[in-house]
Amino acid sequence: MSTEALVAVSDAHSPTRTFTLNRPAAMNSFTGAMHGELLAALDAAAGTPEVRCIVITGAGRAFCAGQDLSDPDAAPGKDLGALIEAHYLPLVQRIRSMPVPVIAAVNGVAAGAGANLALACDFVLAARSASFIQAFAKIGLVPDTGGTWLLPRLVGHARATGLAMLGDKLPAQDAAAMGLIWQCVDDAELPQATEALATRLAAMPARALVATREALAAAHGMDLVEAIKNEARLQTRLGSAHDYLEGVDAFRNKRAPVFTDR
Numbered sequence: 001m002s003t004e005a006l007v008a009v010s011d012a013h014s015p016t017r018t019f020t021l022n023r024p025a026a027m028n029s030f031t032g033a034m035h036g037e038l039l040a041a042l043d044a045a046a047g048t049p050e051v052r053c054i055v056i057t058g059a060g061r062a063f064c065a066g067q068d069l070s071d072p073d074a075a076p077g078k079d080l081g082a083l084i085e086a087h088y089l090p091l092v093q094r095i096r097s098m099p100v101p102v103i104a105a106v107n108g109v110a111a112g113a114g115a116n117l118a119l120a121c122d123f124v125l126a127a128r129s130a131s132f133i134q135a136f137a138k139i140g141l142v143p144d145t146g147g148t149w150l151l152p153r154l155v156g157h158a159r160a161t162g163l164a165m166l167g168d169k170l171p172a173q174d175a176a177a178m179g180l181i182w183q184c185v186d187d188a189e190l191p192q193a194t195e196a197l198a199t200r201l202a203a204m205p206a207r208a209l210v211a212t213r214e215a216l217a218a219a220h221g222m223d224l225v226e227a228i229k230n231e232a233r234l235q236t237r238l239g240s241a242h243d244y245l246e247g248v249d250a251f252r253n254k255r256a257p258v259f260t261d262r
């Protein structure tokens, strides 16, 4: 693993590719350069058929403190909306369109855009000492990086409002209890728990998992009939793919399936 990079990339021998946000002295807050490295790394993984699961985590005691507030691009008076459109929107779009599942392994504090980057992933596993902070209101901003869309869908309007307006530090255990994240584990167990989940997901039918991500997101804007029609459309597509044939054959022959579609 390269430790010089702003985003350290794990060795290429595993079906799981791990990206470690690597500006620990600044709590892994985002600069334009770090955005560029993370997006390039995600693009490369998306184009590599052997990659079947992505993990994003942080170096040191933070996961990510959002935008680097010392960066000249974020200085008061700059067009912050342009910064969001240039960097955070493409990042969330890339994560949500990855052809494989994405896990956020939240090792420490996740604040501002760092919190919402984690919430945009398919799974959030967090260390017990980690926390989530919608820090935006404290500096006179609204939640961005998808926060206004993600929060109410994950925890409902009342809790989304409280988290977004008050900006309190939410411990990982409370985040798991209210359904904001998938799981909170003891700090020492985070690496193993992440690896176990990634290994499990990597062996699953990636194309079906990604279609599930899309269907769950799309269903929010649909009534029940529309949602079922969307499910039917997806089953039509998936039902003629290799992984369905493989899954059914493996079931009939009482063997473990080998899924390859992405």
Ligand code: T3D
Residues within 6 Å of the ligand: 025, 026, 027, 029, 065, 066, 067, 068, 069, 070, 073, 074, 075, 080, 083, 109, 111, 112, 113, 114, 133, 135, 136, 139, 141, 144
């Ligand atoms: O451009 C725009 O603003 C638009 C885009 C917005 C997207 C956003 O993400 S807005 C939200 C930006 N993030 C924040 O407001 C979070 C700011 N940070 C904090 O609230 C706290 O640092 C933490 C709660 C994350 C951690 O607190 P603590 O007490 O554990 O650590 P600390 O001492 O505050 O921070 C440690 C160092 O990291 C410190 O540097 P130093 O003094 O040791 O040299 C601190 O300045 C640095 N740091 C933490 N967060 C950021 C940061 N440096 C630059 N940017 C940061 N976001």
